Amino acid sequence: MAASKKDQISKGALVAFSRNGYSETTMDTIAETANVAKGTLYYHFKTKEELFVYVNQKGVEMLIASVTEAILDQSISITERIFHVLDEHLRFFADNRELCMLLLSISGDSQRDRLIGTLLTDYFQMMESFFTELQQQGRLQADLEVRTVVSSLFGMVGMTVLRKMFREEPVYTDETRHTLLILCARALGINIDKGVEHHE
Known part of the structure; x- marks a missing residue:
């Protein structure tokens, strides 16, 4: 379950970064693109970097x-x-x-x-x-x-x-x-x- 969520977040982040660039992409944007709760996102990744x-x-x-x-x-x-x-x-x-x-x-x-x-x-x-x-x-x-x-x-x-x-x-x-x-x-x-x- 954890691995699949991490993969889901990774795919969403890839789309967000490629569309908006690194500077303009926020953790909120990534959570929305990946369709995960912000708590789930921060559980797997503490920072955007x-x-x-x-x-x-x-x-x-x-x-x-x-x-x-x-x-x-x-x-x-x-x-x-x-x-x-x-x-x-x-x-x-x-x-x-x-x-x-x-x-x-x-x-x-x-x-x-x-x-x-x-x-x-x-x-x-x-x-x-x-x-x-x-x-x-x-x-x-x-x-x-x-x-x-x-x-x-x-x-x-x-x-x-x-x-x-x-x-x-x-x-x-x-x-x-x-x-x-x-x-x-x-x-x-x-x-x-x-x-x-x-x-x-």
């Missing part, structure tokens, strides 16, 4: 789990895995609109933005480890700085998704996937074959 951290931490953990599955998929070639990782980012953000808005939007609130950056540390470390391994295997150009590669890929997918959301356009489309895969391939100096594009 604590709830904000929880919501985003859960989201980052979901992103890491999604991308890790693609990284570790031994049933496909390493080139296919690289593009599967990119594709998984696009799929994840398309399926988690509110979370995408929270993780990718710059609010101007330095405390909030710094907190998001801290929460994404594990994600970036995982991605940098993957691309460092590729570089050591000679599959990624030796003169590329891995940190910049990872940040660029994250930004490329993230900003594409955000713009489509703001314009109320479909996010996970064949055209978008194809374009991102081609851009990624050319940027990393990887030859792409047709089979990679249609990996599901």
Whole structure:
């Protein structure tokens, strides 16, 4: 019962934060959006910041789990895995609109933005480890700085998704996937074959 209430609150908070921003969201707003009593809300989360951290931490953990599955998929070639990782980012953000808005939007609130950056540390470390391994295997150009590669890929997918959301356009489309895969391939100096594009 407690776990389901906490999950209900978390989902309501995610919607409230993505709609109103961190500064403009109150605990009252979250309780109303989550359809729970204020006493129930405060039983699980003492402050708005604590709830904000929880919501985003859960989201980052979901992103890491999604991308890790693609990284570790031994049933496909390493080139296919690289593009599967990119594709998984696009799929994840398309399926988690509110979370995408929270993780990718710059609010101007330095405390909030710094907190998001801290929460994404594990994600970036995982991605940098993957691309460092590729570089050591000679599959990624030796003169590329891995940190910049990872940040660029994250930004490329993230900003594409955000713009489509703001314009109320479909996010996970064949055209978008194809374009991102081609851009990624050319940027990393990887030859792409047709089979990679249609990996599901």
